[in-house]
Amino acid sequence: MISFPNAKINIGLNVVSKRADGYHNLETVFYPVKLADALELVESEKTAFSSSGIQIDGAPENNLVFKAYKLLQQKFDLPPVHLHLHKIIPFGAGLGGGSADAAFTLKMLNECFSLDLNEDQLEKYAANLGADCPFFIRNKPAFAHGIGDQFKPIELDLTNYELVLLKPECSVGTADAYRNIVPRKSEFDLQKIAQLPIEEWKHRIKNDFEKSVFPQYPQIESLKNLLYDMGALYASMSGSGSAVYGIFRHSPVDLAKFIPQGIFIYR
Template identity: 70%
Template sequence: MIAFPNAKINIGLNVVAKRPDGYHNLETVFYPVKLSDALELVEADKTELSVSGIKVDGDPENNLIFKAYSLLKQDFQLPELRFHLHKTIPFGAGLGGGSADAAFTLKMLNHRYELNLTDEQLISYAARLGADCPFFIRNRATFAHGIGDQFEPVELDLSEYSIVIVKPGFSVSTVEAYRNIVPMKPDFNLRGLANLPVEEWQENIKNNFEKSVFPIYPQIQELKNKLYELGAVYAAMSGSGSAVFGIFRHLPMDLDNSLPKGIFIYR
């Protein structure tokens, strides 16, 4: 069985308050994009995970795919499985690749072994794996708030646009991104994003992390500026970085050659 866990971008990201537990309350819109990994599962004598494509660091037992499988196996009789992940979504980019892999693992197991779990039940399992994992269960435009784990649907359709994602050859750690963040009340309520023309997003939709990340990594700001130079109607860092996306009505003819060498480009 094969599935293709897709990435997401954050359209707007407001850090609105620091919580007593040390976490921060956020507001953002998750939007699914077609950039995807490939995930295969087959029955085997021993449960294991192999990886191709982008190198995945760490022990397989700590991978979210393995954790998702182990989580369901606590409640259901599942066979030993061999997972193979072809990794395409870059790490440390704010694109949710690991969370997508975990959520799709849950959905694949539910379908393959007829566990009859509802979306709500799958979301409950996914929430135990990571704050944004539940988004990938329904995998549609969503307003997220709380610590990024409370969801409301948003009727947002960008199918008439092209989305370009670029990432430099480094990542931004979450700790680093939060270090200089200043919570503030947003000027625009992202629940109303779908009612605002994309051409007006540049003046109204902000990612608060850009203020804390750009001074440390000016290369990311340069990539954002370059996307605007190439004709993007909106460009921003996704999540806490380091990927930047641009939304285009018409893609430039020579896009790849117009961007710096040595960066990840998805179009």
Template identity: 70%
Template sequence: MITFPNAKINIGLNVVEKRPDGYHNLETIFYPVKLSDALEVIEAETTSFSSSGIKIDAEPENNLVYKAYSLLTEDFNMPPIKMHLHKVIPFGAGLGGGSADAAFALKMLNDYFGLSLSIDQLKQYAARIGADCPFFINNKPTFAHGIGDQFKSVNIDLSRYEIVIIKPPFSVSTPQAYKNIVPAKPHFNLLEIAQLPIEDWKTVVKNDFEKSVFPQFPEVENLKNKLYEAGAVYASMSGSGSAVFGIFRHSPTDLDSFIPGGIFIYR
């Protein structure tokens, strides 16, 4: 059985306040995009995990796909399986690739072995893997708040647009992204974004992490500016970076002339 875990982008990201437990409350919109990995599962004599595509440095048992399987085996008597992940979504990009892999693994194993888990039950398992992991169970445009683990559906449809994702050849760690961040109440309510023309997003829909990441990694800001130069109606960093995305009304034919070689581009 095979499935294709897709990435997400963040449309707006507000760091609202620091919590007593040390985490931060956020507000953002998760939007699923077509960029995807491929995950295959077959029954086997012994459980194993392998990968291809982008190199995965973590030990197999530390991969989130393996963790998803291990979680289910705590409650269900499942046979050994062989899992193979072809990795396309880049790491350290703010695209949620690892969380997507885990969530899709939960859904696939539920279907493959007839576990009869409900959507809410799958979300509970996903929440034990990562805060944004439950988003990929429904995999629809969602307003996320809290630490990114509380969800409300939003009516956004970008199917008429082309979304271009660019990732420079480096990642941004979470501590780096939070450096110099000052939490504040947002000036714009992201829940109202569906009523706002996309041409107006540029002036009011912000990613607070850009204020911290751009001074540390000016290459990321440069890529965002190049997307606007290429004709994007809206461009932003996704999550805490380092990927940026641009939303285009028409396919940018001259994009390659704006972007230097050796950089991951999805379009």
């Protein structure tokens, strides 16, 4: 069985308060995009995990794909499988690639071994693997709040627009992203994003992490500005970075001529 775990982008990201447990309450919109890894699952004599594409550091047992298998294996006594991940979604980019891989592993195991888990049950398992993992179970536009682990479906359709996604060679660590962050009440209710013309997003929808990340990684800010120079209706960093994306009415021509060498490009 093969599936294609896709990335997501954050449209707006408000850090609204700090919690007693040290985490922060967030408000954001998760929107799925077509950029995807490839994940293969086959029954095997013994359980194994392998990968290709972008190099994955660390022991196999620490990968979220393997952890997702072990989570269900302990509950349902699953047979051994070989999981192979071809990694395309960049790491440290704010695109949720690892979370998507984990969630799609749960869905594949559910289907392959007829576990009869519904989406609510799969979401509960996914929550054990990461705050945003449950989003990829339904994989539809959603308003996320709490620590990014509570979701409400929203009606948002960007299929008539063109998306360009760029990632520089740097990656942003969580500590770097939260440095100098000052929680504040959001100025715009992201649950109403579909009611706001996309031409107005630039002035109303912000990613709070840009204030702390851009001074540390000016190359990320430069890519965002470049997208606007190329005609993007809206451009933003996704999540805590380092990927940025632009939403265009029409696909920009000669894109490669404008993008510096070494930049990951998806369109």
